[in-house]
Structures are given as structure tokens and as C-alpha cells.
Amino acid sequence: MSCPYRAVLLVTRDMRGTASSVAKLRIELHCGEPEGHLGAHHDPRHGIQWDDHGKTVRTLLRDESEPARSHFP
Numbered sequence: 001m002s003c004p005y006r007a008v009l010l011v012t013r014d015m016r017g018t019a020s021s022v023a024k025l026r027i028e029l030h031c032g033e034p035e036g037h038l039g040a041h042h043d044p045r046h047g048i049q050w051d052d053h054g055k056t057v058r059t060l061l062r063d064e065s066e067p068a069r070s071h072f073p
């Protein structure tokens with residue numbers, strides 16, 4: 001069995017002059033580790049790791065002006 005944890009990575013773009021941001025890109029991440037593994041979840045296709053914070057599906061946010069991140073603690 002593989003790990004059932006997933007995450008959705010939203011790459012956002014700040015809207016000039018407003019406090020809100022819009023999602024530009026949505027990437028679904030699926031953990032590729034065995035069920036019950038230790039440590040961060042890891043999507044080998046996208047090379048991204050994340051901590052679940054107790055959520056089976058976590059939403060991760062990244063601003064498009066940031067350098068690409070591979071780990072979301």
C-alpha cells in the first residue's frame with residue numbers, strides 16, 4: 001500500500017493594489033512513499049516534500065515571485 005496523503009500546490013500571483021491573490025497554477029501532489037512511512041511526504045514526480053500537519057489533503061501556497069521550493073514544512 002502506498003501512502004494516502006496528498007497535497008494541492010497553488011502557485012499564486014499577487015494582484016497589484018489589492019490584498020488578494022489569484023491562483024495561477026494548481027498542481028496535485030501524491031505521496032509516493034509506503035503507507036505509514038516516517039518523515040515528510042514526497043511526490044517523486046514533482047520532487048516536492050511536505051509535512052501533513054494532520055491533514056490527509058493539504059493545500060500548499062507558493063507565490064510565483066518566490067524561488068521554486070521543494071519542501072513545505
Ligand SMILES: [Zn+2]
Pocket residue numbers: 003004005031032033037040041042
Ligand atoms: Zn506520505
